[in-house]
Amino acid sequence: MEFVTLNNGLEMPKLGFGVWKVPDDEAEQAVKKAIEVGYRSIDTAKIYGNEEGVGRAIAASSVPREELFITTKVWNSDQGYDNTLKAFDESLERLGLDYVDLYLIHWPTPQFDDYVETYKALEKLYNDGKVKAIGVCNFHIEHLERLLKECDVVPVLNQVECHPLLQQAELKEFCAKHNIYVEAWSPLMNGGEVLNNAVVKEIAESHGKTPAQAILRWHLQYDNIVIPKSVTPSRIEENFDVFDFELTAEDMNKIAALNENKRNGADPAEMNVR
Numbered sequence: 001m002e003f004v005t006l007n008n009g010l011e012m013p014k015l016g017f018g019v020w021k022v023p024d025d026e027a028e029q030a031v032k033k034a035i036e037v038g039y040r041s042i043d044t045a046k047i048y049g050n051e052e053g054v055g056r057a058i059a060a061s062s063v064p065r066e067e068l069f070i071t072t073k074v075w076n077s078d079q080g081y082d083n084t085l086k087a088f089d090e091s092l093e094r095l096g097l098d099y100v101d102l103y104l105i106h107w108p109t110p111q112f113d114d115y116v117e118t119y120k121a122l123e124k125l126y127n128d129g130k131v132k133a134i135g136v137c138n139f140h141i142e143h144l145e146r147l148l149k150e151c152d153v154v155p156v157l158n159q160v161e162c163h164p165l166l167q168q169a170e171l172k173e174f175c176a177k178h179n180i181y182v183e184a185w186s187p188l189m190n191g192g193e194v195l196n197n198a199v200v201k202e203i204a205e206s207h208g209k210t211p212a213q214a215i216l217r218w219h220l221q222y223d224n225i226v227i228p229k230s231v232t233p234s235r236i237e238e239n240f241d242v243f244d245f246e247l248t249a250e251d252m253n254k255i256a257a258l259n260e261n262k263r264n265g266a267d268p269a270e271m272n273v274r
Protein backbone atom coordinates (compact mmCIF):
# COMPACT_ATOMS: atom_id res chain seq x y z
CA MET A 1 0.00 0.00 0.00
CA GLU A 2 1.13 3.53 -0.72
CA PHE A 3 0.13 6.35 1.64
CA VAL A 4 -0.19 10.10 1.22
CA THR A 5 0.35 12.67 3.94
CA LEU A 6 -2.54 15.12 3.96
CA ASN A 7 -2.01 18.84 4.65
CA ASN A 8 -2.76 18.36 8.37
CA GLY A 9 -0.19 15.58 8.75
CA LEU A 10 -2.70 12.71 8.64
CA GLU A 11 -1.69 9.64 6.61
CA MET A 12 -4.23 8.21 4.20
CA PRO A 13 -4.01 5.09 2.02
CA LYS A 14 -3.66 6.19 -1.59
CA LEU A 15 -5.93 3.34 -2.76
CA GLY A 16 -9.30 2.89 -1.07
CA PHE A 17 -12.61 1.18 -1.64
CA GLY A 18 -15.86 2.89 -2.77
CA VAL A 19 -19.38 1.64 -2.09
CA TRP A 20 -21.71 3.89 -4.11
CA LYS A 21 -24.84 2.06 -5.36
CA VAL A 22 -24.12 -0.95 -3.13
CA PRO A 23 -27.15 -1.94 -1.04
CA ASP A 24 -26.58 -2.07 2.72
CA ASP A 25 -26.31 -5.86 3.14
CA GLU A 26 -24.12 -6.22 0.06
CA ALA A 27 -21.90 -3.38 1.30
CA GLU A 28 -21.22 -5.35 4.47
CA GLN A 29 -20.03 -8.34 2.44
CA ALA A 30 -18.03 -6.23 -0.01
CA VAL A 31 -16.27 -4.24 2.72
CA LYS A 32 -15.49 -7.44 4.64
CA LYS A 33 -13.90 -8.83 1.48
CA ALA A 34 -12.04 -5.57 0.82
CA ILE A 35 -10.57 -5.47 4.32
CA GLU A 36 -9.56 -9.12 4.01
CA VAL A 37 -7.77 -8.33 0.73
CA GLY A 38 -5.90 -5.44 2.36
CA TYR A 39 -7.87 -2.25 1.68
CA ARG A 40 -7.86 0.00 4.72
CA SER A 41 -9.70 3.06 3.39
CA ILE A 42 -13.46 2.89 2.82
CA ASP A 43 -15.50 5.62 1.12
CA THR A 44 -19.21 5.81 1.95
CA ALA A 45 -21.81 8.59 2.25
CA LYS A 46 -25.16 9.14 3.92
CA ILE A 47 -26.90 9.13 0.52
CA TYR A 48 -25.48 5.68 -0.34
CA GLY A 49 -27.73 4.20 2.35
CA ASN A 50 -25.06 1.74 3.42
CA GLU A 51 -23.30 3.34 6.40
CA GLU A 52 -24.80 0.65 8.65
CA GLY A 53 -23.51 -2.17 6.43
CA VAL A 54 -20.07 -0.55 6.30
CA GLY A 55 -20.20 -0.21 10.09
CA ARG A 56 -21.07 -3.88 10.54
CA ALA A 57 -18.10 -4.88 8.38
CA ILE A 58 -15.80 -2.64 10.44
CA ALA A 59 -17.16 -4.07 13.69
CA ALA A 60 -16.63 -7.63 12.46
CA SER A 61 -13.06 -6.93 11.37
CA SER A 62 -10.06 -7.80 13.50
CA VAL A 63 -8.11 -4.88 12.02
CA PRO A 64 -7.61 -2.23 14.72
CA ARG A 65 -9.81 0.86 14.21
CA GLU A 66 -6.76 3.13 13.99
CA GLU A 67 -5.53 1.20 10.95
CA LEU A 68 -8.77 1.89 9.08
CA PHE A 69 -9.53 5.16 7.31
CA ILE A 70 -13.27 5.79 7.10
CA THR A 71 -14.77 8.54 4.96
CA THR A 72 -18.39 9.65 4.87
CA LYS A 73 -20.16 12.72 3.50
CA VAL A 74 -22.86 15.23 4.35
CA TRP A 75 -25.69 15.02 1.83
CA ASN A 76 -27.06 18.07 -0.01
CA SER A 77 -30.34 18.24 1.90
CA ASP A 78 -28.44 18.34 5.22
CA GLN A 79 -26.34 21.37 4.33
CA GLY A 80 -26.22 24.43 6.59
CA TYR A 81 -24.42 24.69 9.95
CA ASP A 82 -26.87 23.06 12.38
CA ASN A 83 -28.20 20.49 9.92
CA THR A 84 -24.66 19.34 9.16
CA LEU A 85 -23.78 18.84 12.84
CA LYS A 86 -26.92 16.75 13.26
CA ALA A 87 -26.31 14.77 10.05
CA PHE A 88 -22.77 14.01 11.21
CA ASP A 89 -23.97 12.56 14.53
CA GLU A 90 -26.49 10.42 12.67
CA SER A 91 -23.82 9.12 10.27
CA LEU A 92 -21.55 8.31 13.19
CA GLU A 93 -24.33 6.36 14.85
CA ARG A 94 -25.16 4.41 11.70
CA LEU A 95 -21.48 3.58 11.26
CA GLY A 96 -21.23 2.57 14.92
CA LEU A 97 -18.06 4.66 15.31
CA ASP A 98 -16.93 7.36 17.71
CA TYR A 99 -15.03 9.29 15.04
CA VAL A 100 -14.57 9.27 11.29
CA ASP A 101 -11.26 9.87 9.61
CA LEU A 102 -12.59 12.14 6.89
CA TYR A 103 -15.87 14.04 6.55
CA LEU A 104 -16.68 15.62 3.19
CA ILE A 105 -19.28 17.97 1.71
CA HIS A 106 -20.83 15.81 -1.02
CA TRP A 107 -21.65 18.56 -3.56
CA PRO A 108 -21.37 22.35 -3.37
CA THR A 109 -24.96 22.80 -4.75
CA PRO A 110 -24.07 26.41 -5.59
CA GLN A 111 -27.67 27.46 -6.22
CA PHE A 112 -28.36 27.22 -2.46
CA ASP A 113 -25.19 29.10 -1.55
CA ASP A 114 -24.68 27.51 1.86
CA TYR A 115 -21.55 25.41 1.42
CA VAL A 116 -19.48 27.94 3.39
CA GLU A 117 -21.80 27.53 6.41
CA THR A 118 -21.68 23.77 5.95
CA TYR A 119 -17.90 23.85 5.84
CA LYS A 120 -17.83 25.88 9.07
CA ALA A 121 -19.73 23.02 10.72
CA LEU A 122 -17.05 20.65 9.42
CA GLU A 123 -14.43 22.94 10.96
CA LYS A 124 -16.23 22.67 14.31
CA LEU A 125 -16.29 18.86 14.07
CA TYR A 126 -12.59 18.94 13.25
CA ASN A 127 -11.75 21.30 16.12
CA ASP A 128 -13.84 19.14 18.49
CA GLY A 129 -11.83 16.05 17.47
CA LYS A 130 -14.82 14.17 16.04
CA VAL A 131 -13.17 13.92 12.62
CA LYS A 132 -9.49 13.60 11.84
CA ALA A 133 -9.72 15.58 8.61
CA ILE A 134 -12.24 17.53 6.55
CA GLY A 135 -12.63 18.15 2.87
CA VAL A 136 -15.00 18.51 -0.05
CA CYS A 137 -16.25 16.74 -3.14
CA ASN A 138 -17.08 18.13 -6.54
CA PHE A 139 -15.77 21.63 -5.83
CA HIS A 140 -14.78 23.72 -8.84
CA ILE A 141 -11.88 26.16 -8.42
CA GLU A 142 -14.27 29.05 -7.69
CA HIS A 143 -15.90 27.07 -4.83
CA LEU A 144 -12.49 26.22 -3.37
CA GLU A 145 -11.39 29.83 -3.66
CA ARG A 146 -14.34 30.89 -1.55
CA LEU A 147 -13.54 28.37 1.17
CA LEU A 148 -9.91 29.45 1.21
CA LYS A 149 -11.02 33.06 1.62
CA GLU A 150 -13.86 32.64 4.12
CA CYS A 151 -12.80 29.63 6.23
CA ASP A 152 -9.79 28.71 8.37
CA VAL A 153 -9.07 25.03 7.72
CA VAL A 154 -7.79 24.18 4.25
CA PRO A 155 -9.65 21.09 2.95
CA VAL A 156 -7.32 18.09 2.89
CA LEU A 157 -8.75 16.90 -0.41
CA ASN A 158 -11.28 17.47 -3.14
CA GLN A 159 -12.99 14.26 -4.31
CA VAL A 160 -13.96 14.69 -7.97
CA GLU A 161 -14.76 12.64 -11.03
CA CYS A 162 -11.42 11.80 -12.62
CA HIS A 163 -10.28 9.14 -15.09
CA PRO A 164 -8.27 9.10 -18.34
CA LEU A 165 -11.11 10.77 -20.29
CA LEU A 166 -11.49 13.52 -17.63
CA GLN A 167 -8.06 14.29 -16.23
CA GLN A 168 -8.90 17.54 -14.39
CA ALA A 169 -5.47 19.09 -15.08
CA GLU A 170 -6.42 22.68 -14.22
CA LEU A 171 -8.17 21.70 -10.99
CA LYS A 172 -5.25 19.46 -10.04
CA GLU A 173 -2.80 22.31 -10.55
CA PHE A 174 -4.88 24.63 -8.36
CA CYS A 175 -5.22 21.96 -5.67
CA ALA A 176 -1.50 21.16 -5.71
CA LYS A 177 -0.73 24.85 -5.23
CA HIS A 178 -2.88 24.88 -2.09
CA ASN A 179 -1.77 21.52 -0.75
CA ILE A 180 -5.17 19.92 -1.40
CA TYR A 181 -5.10 16.33 -2.67
CA VAL A 182 -7.32 15.25 -5.54
CA GLU A 183 -9.23 12.03 -4.87
CA ALA A 184 -10.66 10.38 -7.98
CA TRP A 185 -14.25 9.14 -7.98
CA SER A 186 -15.44 6.89 -10.80
CA PRO A 187 -11.74 6.19 -11.40
CA LEU A 188 -12.73 3.40 -13.82
CA MET A 189 -15.36 5.67 -15.36
CA ASN A 190 -17.97 3.60 -13.55
CA GLY A 191 -16.92 0.52 -15.52
CA GLY A 192 -17.42 2.43 -18.76
CA GLU A 193 -15.75 2.89 -22.12
CA VAL A 194 -12.29 3.66 -20.80
CA LEU A 195 -11.86 -0.03 -19.89
CA ASN A 196 -12.21 -0.87 -23.58
CA ASN A 197 -9.93 1.87 -24.83
CA ALA A 198 -7.35 0.44 -27.27
CA VAL A 199 -4.45 2.49 -25.84
CA VAL A 200 -5.28 1.44 -22.27
CA LYS A 201 -5.62 -2.19 -23.37
CA GLU A 202 -2.25 -2.13 -25.13
CA ILE A 203 -0.51 -0.58 -22.12
CA ALA A 204 -2.15 -3.09 -19.78
CA GLU A 205 -1.09 -6.02 -21.96
CA SER A 206 2.50 -4.79 -22.11
CA HIS A 207 2.66 -5.09 -18.29
CA GLY A 208 0.70 -8.35 -18.07
CA LYS A 209 -2.09 -6.47 -16.27
CA THR A 210 -5.79 -5.77 -16.91
CA PRO A 211 -7.12 -2.42 -18.23
CA ALA A 212 -8.56 -1.63 -14.76
CA GLN A 213 -5.16 -2.26 -13.15
CA ALA A 214 -3.40 -0.06 -15.74
CA ILE A 215 -5.89 2.76 -15.09
CA LEU A 216 -5.55 2.47 -11.31
CA ARG A 217 -1.76 2.52 -11.71
CA TRP A 218 -2.14 5.67 -13.84
CA HIS A 219 -4.12 7.31 -11.02
CA LEU A 220 -1.45 6.46 -8.45
CA GLN A 221 1.35 7.82 -10.64
CA TYR A 222 -0.77 10.88 -11.52
CA ASP A 223 -0.75 11.45 -7.75
CA ASN A 224 -4.48 10.90 -7.25
CA ILE A 225 -5.96 9.19 -4.24
CA VAL A 226 -8.23 6.58 -5.80
CA ILE A 227 -11.31 4.66 -4.59
CA PRO A 228 -12.52 2.04 -7.11
CA LYS A 229 -15.79 0.26 -6.32
CA SER A 230 -16.63 -3.37 -6.94
CA VAL A 231 -18.94 -5.95 -5.44
CA THR A 232 -17.21 -8.75 -7.37
CA PRO A 233 -14.69 -10.57 -5.15
CA SER A 234 -12.24 -11.25 -8.02
CA ARG A 235 -12.32 -7.56 -9.05
CA ILE A 236 -11.87 -6.41 -5.44
CA GLU A 237 -8.65 -8.45 -5.51
CA GLU A 238 -7.68 -7.34 -9.02
CA ASN A 239 -8.05 -3.65 -8.18
CA PHE A 240 -5.77 -4.02 -5.16
CA ASP A 241 -3.05 -5.79 -7.13
CA VAL A 242 -1.48 -2.64 -8.54
CA PHE A 243 1.64 -2.17 -6.45
CA ASP A 244 4.00 -4.52 -8.30
CA PHE A 245 4.43 -2.64 -11.57
CA GLU A 246 4.98 0.87 -12.89
CA LEU A 247 3.81 2.63 -16.01
CA THR A 248 6.64 4.11 -18.05
CA ALA A 249 6.86 7.82 -18.89
CA GLU A 250 5.74 6.86 -22.40
CA ASP A 251 2.68 5.01 -21.03
CA MET A 252 1.82 8.07 -18.92
CA ASN A 253 2.13 10.33 -21.99
CA LYS A 254 -0.10 8.05 -24.05
CA ILE A 255 -2.78 8.13 -21.35
CA ALA A 256 -2.40 11.91 -20.97
CA ALA A 257 -3.34 12.18 -24.64
CA LEU A 258 -6.67 10.42 -24.01
CA ASN A 259 -8.21 13.34 -22.11
CA GLU A 260 -11.49 14.57 -23.63
CA ASN A 261 -12.81 16.48 -20.59
CA LYS A 262 -15.63 13.96 -20.76
CA ARG A 263 -17.85 13.68 -17.69
CA ASN A 264 -19.84 10.59 -16.86
CA GLY A 265 -21.53 12.24 -13.85
CA ALA A 266 -23.06 15.65 -13.24
CA ASP A 267 -21.24 18.95 -13.61
CA PRO A 268 -21.02 20.29 -10.02
CA ALA A 269 -22.00 23.78 -11.24
CA GLU A 270 -25.36 22.36 -12.28
CA MET A 271 -25.91 19.72 -9.61
CA ASN A 272 -28.38 21.36 -7.25
CA VAL A 273 -30.52 18.36 -6.26
CA ARG A 274 -31.70 18.40 -2.65
Ligand SMILES: NC(=O)c1ccc[n+]([C@@H]2O[C@H](COP(=O)([O-])OP(=O)(O)OC[C@H]3O[C@@H](n4cnc5c(N)ncnc54)[C@H](OP(=O)(O)O)[C@@H]3O)[C@@H](O)[C@H]2O)c1
Binds near residue numbers: 184229
Ligand atom coordinates in the same frame (compact mmCIF):
# COMPACT_ATOMS: atom_id res chain seq x y z
N1 LIG B 1 -18.31 12.23 -4.20
C1 LIG B 1 -19.07 11.88 -5.20
O1 LIG B 1 -19.89 12.67 -5.69
C2 LIG B 1 -18.94 10.52 -5.78
C3 LIG B 1 -19.59 10.20 -6.98
C4 LIG B 1 -19.43 8.92 -7.50
C5 LIG B 1 -18.63 8.00 -6.83
N2 LIG B 1 -18.02 8.33 -5.66
C6 LIG B 1 -17.17 7.35 -4.92
O2 LIG B 1 -16.21 6.79 -5.81
C7 LIG B 1 -16.34 5.37 -5.81
C8 LIG B 1 -15.94 4.78 -7.15
O3 LIG B 1 -16.69 5.34 -8.21
P1 LIG B 1 -17.83 4.53 -8.98
O4 LIG B 1 -18.45 3.53 -8.08
O5 LIG B 1 -18.71 5.57 -9.59
O6 LIG B 1 -17.12 3.84 -10.21
P2 LIG B 1 -15.77 3.04 -10.53
O7 LIG B 1 -15.06 2.61 -9.31
O8 LIG B 1 -15.07 3.84 -11.55
O9 LIG B 1 -16.37 1.76 -11.28
C9 LIG B 1 -17.20 0.84 -10.65
C10 LIG B 1 -17.81 -0.04 -11.73
O10 LIG B 1 -16.77 -0.71 -12.45
C11 LIG B 1 -16.88 -2.11 -12.29
N3 LIG B 1 -15.53 -2.61 -12.03
C12 LIG B 1 -14.81 -2.49 -10.89
N4 LIG B 1 -13.61 -3.06 -11.00
C13 LIG B 1 -13.56 -3.57 -12.25
C14 LIG B 1 -12.57 -4.29 -12.96
N5 LIG B 1 -11.41 -4.61 -12.37
N6 LIG B 1 -12.84 -4.66 -14.24
C15 LIG B 1 -14.02 -4.34 -14.82
N7 LIG B 1 -15.00 -3.65 -14.19
C16 LIG B 1 -14.77 -3.27 -12.92
C17 LIG B 1 -17.81 -2.33 -11.11
O11 LIG B 1 -18.56 -3.53 -11.28
P3 LIG B 1 -18.90 -4.56 -10.09
O12 LIG B 1 -19.17 -3.78 -8.84
O13 LIG B 1 -20.14 -5.24 -10.62
O14 LIG B 1 -17.74 -5.47 -9.98
C18 LIG B 1 -18.71 -1.11 -11.18
O15 LIG B 1 -19.74 -1.31 -12.13
C19 LIG B 1 -17.84 5.18 -5.46
O16 LIG B 1 -18.16 3.86 -5.08
C20 LIG B 1 -17.99 6.18 -4.35
O17 LIG B 1 -17.43 5.71 -3.15
C21 LIG B 1 -18.15 9.58 -5.14
